[in-house]
Amino acid sequence: MKTTLVAFMSLVAASTLVQAGPIAAFDQLRVFRHSEPERRLIQYGEDTPAKWMEQADIDNLFRAGVKFMDITDHQDLGAYSAFNSAWQPVIPTKVSYQDEVAPFIGNLTTVHMKSNLRAFTNFRTRYYKSSYGAKSCRWLIQQVKDVIDNSDADHVTVNEFPHSWDQFSIVARFEGSDEDLKDEVVILTDFLKSLVDNYADISYVSTKCGYACSDHASWRKAGFPSAFTIESAFEDSNHFIHTSDDTIDKLSFDHMLEFSKVASGFAVELSHKH
Ligand SMILES: *[C@@H]1O[C@H](CO)[C@@H](O)[C@H](O)[C@H]1NC(C)=O
Numbered sequence: 001m002k003t004t005l006v007a008f009m010s011l012v013a014a015s016t017l018v019q020a021g022p023i024a025a026f027d028q029l030r031v032f033r034h035s036e037p038e039r040r041l042i043q044y045g046e047d048t049p050a051k052w053m054e055q056a057d058i059d060n061l062f063r064a065g066v067k068f069m070d071i072t073d074h075q076d077l078g079a080y081s082a083f084n085s086a087w088q089p090v091i092p093t094k095v096s097y098q099d100e101v102a103p104f105i106g107n108l109t110t111v112h113m114k115s116n117l118r119a120f121t122n123f124r125t126r127y128y129k130s131s132y133g134a135k136s137c138r139w140l141i142q143q144v145k146d147v148i149d150n151s152d153a154d155h156v157t158v159n160e161f162p163h164s165w166d167q168f169s170i171v172a173r174f175e176g177s178d179e180d181l182k183d184e185v186v187i188l189t190d191f192l193k194s195l196v197d198n199y200a201d202i203s204y205v206s207t208k209c210g211y212a213c214s215d216h217a218s219w220r221k222a223g224f225p226s227a228f229t230i231e232s233a234f235e236d237s238n239h240f241i242h243t244s245d246d247t248i249d250k251l252s253f254d255h256m257l258e259f260s261k262v263a264s265g266f267a268v269e270l271s272h273k274h
Contacts, residue, residue, distance in 0.1 A: 134166035
């Protein structure tokens with residue numbers, strides 16, 4: 001069980017760094033864009049009303065580096081907050097289970113990261129609108145399913161979340177055994193800092209994320225507490241992410257190992273009732 005969790009967390013951490021998300025680079029858009037007359041509903045600020053935009057205007061936002069959410073298919077996401085308002089998660093602000101986490105991070109290596117990423121980066125692209133994007137995603141979910149199947153975990157599920165394009169999102173759920181305890185998503189920045197302080201051999205820096213800057217923004221919009229950890233301050237991060245140059249030779253596996261330690265601590269700490 002422990003070994004398999006370690007493998008799983010390595011995969012998750014690795015994919016966090018390189019997986020092409022819905023916001024892809026403009027060069028890839030040019031290659032794969034079909035003539036879509038369709039307009040999309042775009043929101044690019046907390047207090048800015050959403051606007052229906054044509055693809056050419058959305059391309060201009062990419063070029064200008066403006067972060068936005070395409071809310072066309074899920075316009076009522078923000079309304080779920082009210083539904084969840086009765087839910088009062090207890091959020092830990094610091095780590096408490098160092099002894100339990102130690103053997104997990106002590107056994108982490110970069111072996112699985114390397115073999116998984118070699119396979120993952122061999123897809124011609126992971127761009128979300130291309131058929132390769134869908135294939136790479138199917139490959140990725142299968143790796144996660146294999147890890148779960150080969151473990152004795154009975155409370156971990158992984159599901160496809162479909163979109164109007166071919167690539168689906170992957171939703172992994174670690175459910176508490178106590179049904180009254182909704183501890184699936186209990187995330188805050190102080191807790192992440194404590195994880196880095198205690199489990200990684202390098203320290204954290206704070207960086208400004210901004211509107212719709214990454215996947216956690218949708219969770220936040222839906223009313224879940226959320227926070228975001230990335231490899232470095234934004235200005236120092238891998239600028240090839242979401243481009244066709246996001247290749248394995250530009251990655252630091254030692255740095256990813258540090259990230260995996262944080263991810264392992266995160267999973268073990270939050271598996272406890274708080
Ligand atoms: C690796 O895991 C085993 C089994 O949990 C544990 O006994 C051992 O101490 C771990 N190794 C390190 C270096 O943490």
